[in-house]
Amino acid sequence: MSDETTHLKLPYILASQAQKHVTHNEAIRLLDALVQMSAISRSETDPPGSPNDGDRYIVASGGTGAWAGWDLNVAYRVDGVWMRLVPQPGWRAWIEDEARLVIWTGAAWEPVEGIPESGAVIQNAALIGLGTTADAQNPFSAKINKALWTARYASEGGDGDLFYTMNKEAAGDDVGFLLQTDFVTKALLGLFGSNNLRLAVSADGSAFNDAFEVDHETGVVSQPRLPRFKGYTNFDNYVAVDTWTKIAINNTEYNDQNAFDAGNNRFVAPAAGTYLFGASLLFKVNSSTAARMRGRLVLNGTTAIRGSFGEISGEHVSEATALWLHAMALLAEGDTVELQGYFRAQDGYFAADHTAFWGCKVG
Numbered sequence: 001m002s003d004e005t006t007h008l009k010l011p012y013i014l015a016s017q018a019q020k021h022v023t024h025n026e027a028i029r030l031l032d033a034l035v036q037m038s039a040i041s042r043s044e045t046d047p048p049g050s051p052n053d054g055d056r057y058i059v060a061s062g063g064t065g066a067w068a069g070w071d072l073n074v075a076y077r078v079d080g081v082w083m084r085l086v087p088q089p090g091w092r093a094w095i096e097d098e099a100r101l102v103i104w105t106g107a108a109w110e111p112v113e114g115i116p117e118s119g120a121v122i123q124n125a126a127l128i129g130l131g132t133t134a135d136a137q138n139p140f141s142a143k144i145n146k147a148l149w150t151a152r153y154a155s156e157g158g159d160g161d162l163f164y165t166m167n168k169e170a171a172g173d174d175v176g177f178l179l180q181t182d183f184v185t186k187a188l189l190g191l192f193g194s195n196n197l198r199l200a201v202s203a204d205g206s207a208f209n210d211a212f213e214v215d216h217e218t219g220v221v222s223q224p225r226l227p228r229f230k231g232y233t234n235f236d237n238y239v240a241v242d243t244w245t246k247i248a249i250n251n252t253e254y255n256d257q258n259a260f261d262a263g264n265n266r267f268v269a270p271a272a273g274t275y276l277f278g279a280s281l282l283f284k285v286n287s288s289t290a291a292r293m294r295g296r297l298v299l300n301g302t303t304a305i306r307g308s309f310g311e312i313s314g315e316h317v318s319e320a321t322a323l324w325l326h327a328m329a330l331l332a333e334g335d336t337v338e339l340q341g342y343f344r345a346q347d348g349y350f351a352a353d354h355t356a357f358w359g360c361k362v363g
Contacts, residue, residue: 034085038094039074042102042109051077058093058102058109072109171195180205191216227270228360229260236284236349239341244296247281247339247350249357266301266338267359269331274363277308279325279339280356284349285318291346292316295323298338305329305337319351328362 042058047066055077059070066082067075074085074093087104092112094101102109127134132143152158168175168191176190176198184205192198195216200208210224231249239245249265259270269275281295293316297308308327315321329337339357341350 030085034091037074037092038096041097042093042095043097047075047082051082053077053079056093058095072104166190225257226361227257227259227275228358229255229267230356230358231255231260231262232354232356233350233352235352237341237352237355238286238349239343239347241291241343241345241347244340244342246298247341247355247357249339249355261336266336267357269333269335269337271361272331272333273361274328274330275337275359276328276362277305277326277337277357277359279358280354281323281325281339281341282319282351282354283312283316283321283323284351285316286346286348288346289316289318291343291348293321293323293348293350294342294344295325296340296342297325297327297329298340299329299331300336301338316348322354 037056039056039058043060044057045060045062045067046064048055057075059067059073059075061071063070070084072087074087076083076085089104089106091104092101093109101112103112126139128140130142130144132141134141149162149164151160151162154160166175171194174190174192176188176192178185179187179189186202186205188198188200188208190198197214197216199211201211202208213222213224214220215222230253232251232253233248234251235248237247246265250262252260252262257270260267277297279295279297281293283291283293285291292311292313294309294311297305299305305327308325310323310325312321312323331337337359
């Protein structure tokens with residue numbers, strides 16, 4: 001029969017033993033050290049200068065003096081001397097200067113709650129909260145101001161790369177980033193309802209406008225909300241001699257964001273930026289093919305856009321001679337652009353259907 005217990009190494013009182021109280025008191029002393037154990041610190045390597053009986057420390061690596069060779073063991077002060085207690089797997093201790101509960105794994109003292117020490121392993125954790133409380137809906141939650149993800153360098157045993165993987169079960173599911181202000185979603189970036197990459201924005205967190213969508217098979221980028229239009233006139237526009245006249249572009253083939261105002265025959269910029277415009281003017285005779293047509297694009301009804309002016313100076317053929325205009329302009333939100341036509345020498349018409357005006361935002 002052993003002289004001590006298996007786990008706590010408490011001494012047994014033997015049948016023929018004299019002074020049984022000594023053995024009994026030794027066991028009581030060990031119980032006092034181990035039961036509900038609370039250690040002052042686990043970061044000290046040197047015994048304190050003025051310890052009190054009952055003080056307990058977990059000796060840090062590199063113990064010296066009376067603690068030499070006691071690394072990671074429990075040092076217990078009793079009757080004016082230090083007693084060494086060798087931990088067994090499953091022992092728990094409250095670390096007073098850390099306010100942390102730790103457990104001996106057989107190789108290290110690991111925290112029972114919170115973030116493990118360097119090198120520790122977390123597997124199949126149900127909830128992790130960093131600076132906040134995690135819940136079933138957000139099992140990993142962090143309330144922080146900065147975060148860093150960095151690749152493990154080749155010199156550290158890695159390959160220098162870093163990939164952050166987010167996976168969804170099927171194409172019709174969603175995976176992506178929700179970007180919020182005060183917990184109201186303002187932007188979505190990811191694969192939503194398909195495998196196309198999509199960026200959408202919102203003013204209120206409920207109604208979203210797609211900024212772009214990238215086809216996952218072709219890589220073609222669509223910009224559903226990009227301001228763009230193409231309009232035309234559905235009647236012959238008469239213009240007198242020597243008179244700049246707005247062409248009545250009163251129909252549209254397409255008109256994203258309804259930026260072209262067909263009622264007033266002009267484009268209205270829905271947002272500030274750089275726009276590219278083009279136009280075609282088709283001549284139709286009134287009384288003489290001696291007419292010479294001009295065209296231009298006009299900003300806010302008064303100012304010709306630089307580079308937009310053009311003229312056909314040669315002989316005109318009715319419904320065959322055409323003038324094309326192109327210009328780029330920097331617009332503020334609410335600026336207007338209109339197409340104007342002009343005849344010199346003789347009056348004429350700008351023909352229906354093929355007299356057109358178009359544009360889009362490019363920057």
